[in-house]
Amino acid sequence: MPDIGGSTRLYAVLGDPVAQVQAPALLNPVFARLGLDAVLFPVHAPADRLGAVIGGLQRIGNLDGLLITVPHKIEACRYADELSPAAALVNSTNAMRREADGRWYGDNFDGAGFVAGLLSAGHDPRGKRIFLAGAGGAGTAIAAALLGAGASHLSVYDPDPDRVATLTGRLEGSAPGRTTGSAAPRLHDADVAVNATPLGLRPGDPLPFAPDRLPPGSVVADIVMRPRETELLRRAAELGLPVHHGIHMLGHQVALYQRFFRLEPGGATRAAIL
Structure with a gap:
């Protein structure tokens, strides 16, 4: 101390x-x-x-x-x-x-730290299809960084449609045609699925998305740092999906x-x- x-x-x-x-x-x-x-x-x-x-x-x-x-x-x-x-x-x-x-x-x-954490864990977003839950402060930064790192497409979901529209509109200028908003989580074709919401901080929080709807091999990443093993990551690991913990974003x-x-x-x- x-x-x-x-x-x-x-x-x-x-x-x-x-x-x-x-x-x-x-x-x-x-x-x-x-x-x-x-x-x-x-x-x-x-x-x-x-x-x-x-x-x-x-x-x-x-x-x-x-x-x-x-x-x-x-x-x-x-x-x-x-x-x-x-x-x-x-x-x-x-x-x-x-x-x-x-x-x-x-x-x-946030975005630079998140991408650096992915790369250090061997999860290069270049050429990948990304699903992102959360269009708030962290989600917007992570979205821009993932596109800057070469993600081929980013699908953004948030229960607030205005936030989704604002984020996709901001990113269209720098990454035209590579970002879409969705009224429900689009998981079926995601190579990487990211929770950029606070869901998982508190016991009893609902899952931000259902990992069992992801294709085999999809990486599930969470930005929640405590608890380290969020319910989302625990469920994803039980399904045999690679998981990426929230502390990586801050550490980098x-x-x-x-x-x-x-x-x-x-x-x-x-x-x-x-």
Whole structure:
């Protein structure tokens, strides 16, 4: 555990719920390894108070960055002064940093982390047909990254048809003809099926889709990190389908966060020395 004192720089991860977040367990050891006087802590930010929570945190003088998790990734864009091209494309942010002039800059690494995790596990999306459940903040970023990695077709399902239409419309400009929305999960021809919804976080959650409708050999991926073995992954494994755990997405974002927050070995975080 870090030795927290008056000079400690602060980072917060926001979610609703927040008990499942794994980022502190991954990033606080990075701060320690780099010799930084910094700590990342979880903040439960109920959706109806998100603006007040972010506004208050952004006014803390020694708070340098925010990580954003479910369900706030789209709404949090309102509190960034500028978005990276990737975050602007999908209107979703999962990381925000304080700049030298006090402005807040947002980016999104969910998609890059998810694809990197797939590749490291030997599941290259290039040329594959992908089914994606969830057109929220994480789903939009993952969708764009999968298409950027060469997926041949992406079928998106979400119970909110407006979110599906918004996502497919955004992606049509960068990947014309390769994304469709579906009123029901389209699973019969999927090479990879991805749960990008929060379903599985809580005991008793319904399955986001039925893995027994997938063809043999389909990879079933979940972005839920706790529990590690979600009901979806357990059922898929029982059917003999390859499974891909949620922690891979976050694990492959750690190096991206280090660059984004400009963390340098043996020194302070960037904002602390401005």
